Amino acid sequence: MTGQRLSDVPGQYLAEGLPPGGARQDGLDLPFWNGLAQERLLIQRCGRCGSWQWGPEWICHNCLSFDLGWDEVAPRGQIYSWERNWHPSHDALRDQGPYLVVLVELPEAAGIRLIGNLLGDPLQTVAIGSPVVGLFEHHREASPNYSLLQWRIAR
Amino acid sequence: MTMRGKVAVAGVGETAYYKHGQTPYPEFKLTLTAILAACENAGISPREIDGFSSYSADRNDPVRLAAALGLSDVGLSCMQWQGGGGGAAAAVANAAAGIVSGQANCVVVHRGLAQGEFGRFGQFNLFYGVPGDIAHTAPYGVLAPPQVFAMRAMRFMHDHSVRQDALRAIALASYHHAQSNPRALMRGRPLDEAKYDSSRWIAEPYHLYDCCMENDGAAAMILVSADRARDLPNPPCYLLAGGCGIGYRDGAWVHNAPDYGASGFATLAGRLYAMAGIGPGDVDTVQVYENFTGGVVMALVEFGFCTADEVNAFVTKDNLIVGGRLPLNTSGGNLAECYMHGMGLLIEGVRQIYRQSTAQVHDADVSLVTGGPMAPPVSACLFGSERVL
Numbered sequence A: 001m002t003g004q005r006l007s008d009v010p011g012q013y014l015a016e017g018l019p020p021g022g023a024r025q026d027g028l029d030l031p032f033w034n035g036l037a038q039e040r041l042l043i044q045r046c047g048r049c050g051s052w053q054w055g056p057e058w059i060c061h062n063c064l065s066f067d068l069g070w071d072e073v074a075p076r077g078q079i080y081s082w083e084r085n086w087h088p089s090h091d092a093l094r095d096q097g098p099y100l101v102v103l104v105e106l107p108e109a110a111g112i113r114l115i116g117n118l119l120g121d122p123l124q125t126v127a128i129g130s131p132v133v134g135l136f137e138h139h140r141e142a143s144p145n146y147s148l149l150q151w152r153i154a155r
Numbered sequence B: 001m002t003m004r005g006k007v008a009v010a011g012v013g014e015t016a017y018y019k020h021g022q023t024p025y026p027e028f029k030l031t032l033t034a035i036l037a038a039c040e041n042a043g044i045s046p047r048e049i050d051g052f053s054s055y056s057a058d059r060n061d062p063v064r065l066a067a068a069l070g071l072s073d074v075g076l077s078c079m080q081w082q083g084g085g086g087g088a089a090a091a092v093a094n095a096a097a098g099i100v101s102g103q104a105n106c107v108v109v110h111r112g113l114a115q116g117e118f119g120r121f122g123q124f125n126l127f128y129g130v131p132g133d134i135a136h137t138a139p140y141g142v143l144a145p146p147q148v149f150a151m152r153a154m155r156f157m158h159d160h161s162v163r164q165d166a167l168r169a170i171a172l173a174s175y176h177h178a179q180s181n182p183r184a185l186m187r188g189r190p191l192d193e194a195k196y197d198s199s200r201w202i203a204e205p206y207h208l209y210d211c212c213m214e215n216d217g218a219a220a221m222i223l224v225s226a227d228r229a230r231d232l233p234n235p236p237c238y239l240l241a242g243g244c245g246i247g248y249r250d251g252a253w254v255h256n257a258p259d260y261g262a263s264g265f266a267t268l269a270g271r272l273y274a275m276a277g278i279g280p281g282d283v284d285t286v287q288v289y290e291n292f293t294g295g296v297v298m299a300l301v302e303f304g305f306c307t308a309d310e311v312n313a314f315v316t317k318d319n320l321i322v323g324g325r326l327p328l329n330t331s332g333g334n335l336a337e338c339y340m341h342g343m344g345l346l347i348e349g350v351r352q353i354y355r356q357s358t359a360q361v362h363d364a365d366v367s368l369v370t371g372g373p374m375a376p377p378v379s380a381c382l383f384g385s386e387r388v389l
Helices: A030-037 B027-042 B062-069 B084-100 B133-140 B145-160 B164-178 B193-198 B226-230 B266-276 B293-302 B308-314 B333-337 B343-354
Strands: A041-046 A068-073 A076-085 A099-106 A112-117 A131-139 A146-153 B007-014 B051-054 B076-079 B106-113 B201-203 B215-225 B238-245 B285-287 B366-370 B378-384
Touching: A030 A041, A030 A068, A030 A146, A076 B145, A076 B201, A099 A131, A099 B145, A112 A146, A112 B133, A146 B133, B007 B027, B007 B084, B007 B226, B007 B343, B027 B062, B027 B106, B027 B215, B051 B062, B051 B084, B076 B084, B084 B106, B084 B215, B084 B238, B084 B343, B084 B366, B084 B378, B106 B343, B145 B201, B145 B293, B145 B308, B164 B193, B164 B293, B164 B308, B164 B333, B215 B226, B215 B343, B238 B266, B266 B378, B285 B343, B293 B308, B333 B343, B343 B366, B343 B378
Parallel strands: B051 B076, B051 B106, B285 B366
Antiparallel strands: A041 A068, A076 A099, A076 A131, A099 A112, A131 A146, B007 B215, B007 B238, B106 B215, B238 B378, B366 B378
16 A cells, blocks of 8 residues: 655655654654655554544543554545645745645544645645545655655546 | 632733834833733732733743732742633633632733744744644644644635635724724724735735734733722723633644634633623623634634624624624734734723723623634633623
């Protein structure tokens, strides 16, 4: 279960210089970030009751078990919400122009949501509910390396 | 257990308001100035203060304020925990709780901000995230508050077919009221439909005029027991109810709150009305914190002023200005008076009960003030006149 390779789409979506992806210091979300580097989407899931949760927690919000694991999910979802940003809130985006952010829900993981960018024309019409597929965007020159998960409209 | 009617706002005060970075005064001095102004308005000596209450990680710490003011016995030092501007009204509720519990008798609620001294509040910072949240959002260009809060409004608008006009109406009402307010930074700079419509996008669905300003200044209010307040010069302004709220998994990070196309007041609104013993139909005027207009629209629904499906018909400039069905942000609010993270709105909510507003609502007996939408724990207060008690 891998997404389309980003090499089908040239470059990375946003300009260099933004804060990087990567695990929290306490390691809570490390499996997620390691998964992205391997082009796998891993989401936290309770070992006792099977509930999905995101962002990850130390405990299952549903049954209060500490037995939490990570399950792989296909990088397929639908647009739950979106925004088109015009105002650069960071020096790195000074010359970016407008860009699209999407909040993608994963039906295969009880609708948990991930933030990403919507590839393609930044001025495209965006419809909530549109199916999207994920593409991994690797930042191997960064130190440490990290990978992001981007989205494009499913064809 | 209730605080209803046991505490009153004795006085309010503020400094001049400045564009961000423009105040010549240090933040601490602004705070002292506002506190002294509130005491003078209340008709009390600053030496009577025996408690401090603030929010949004305010930097102006009570031990230093007490030392600067020469206070000899302080019994309350209270910071609303988390929520940023969401906690503005909770700082009032917490102060009231301190009085009702007997820990203090005269509590100042204060907020002071000088961004030139400490950096822009509205730029990219760690404030809105849990640890590690940044890594899931910032690499994708979700950085400053407009990007953090735009998608919630977008979802709400989608769910209920809400038009941009409703967001625009909030901005138009705030700017309309600012024109009568000498303190308002946007006085003399009116806003009409055409100007709003042609203004640049910040983060769709927010235009420039959908976003609060960034300002320097300070504001404060003095809370005392209801009995004490009746001996003081201002008309009584009682706290009917106040508190904060976190709804089910509102803190699920990376934008996973289940009730996403919402402002987060749903659980609090019911509790607040129950404590006050009133309903939305009894509210004469509202001050709803505009971090963004979309948040205000959602808040109006959650406080029961209209249903989500009625938004397009109800949320109009005509309904929201003085003389309309629900006068909103009568001093100009965060969009057009000053963005003091909600203290300005609290003060205006009290001034309506004092009958001292620059856009006074006739017979304003019940005044609702909210803290920042979409920033849990969210908060709100209901103030009432003697007639309502």
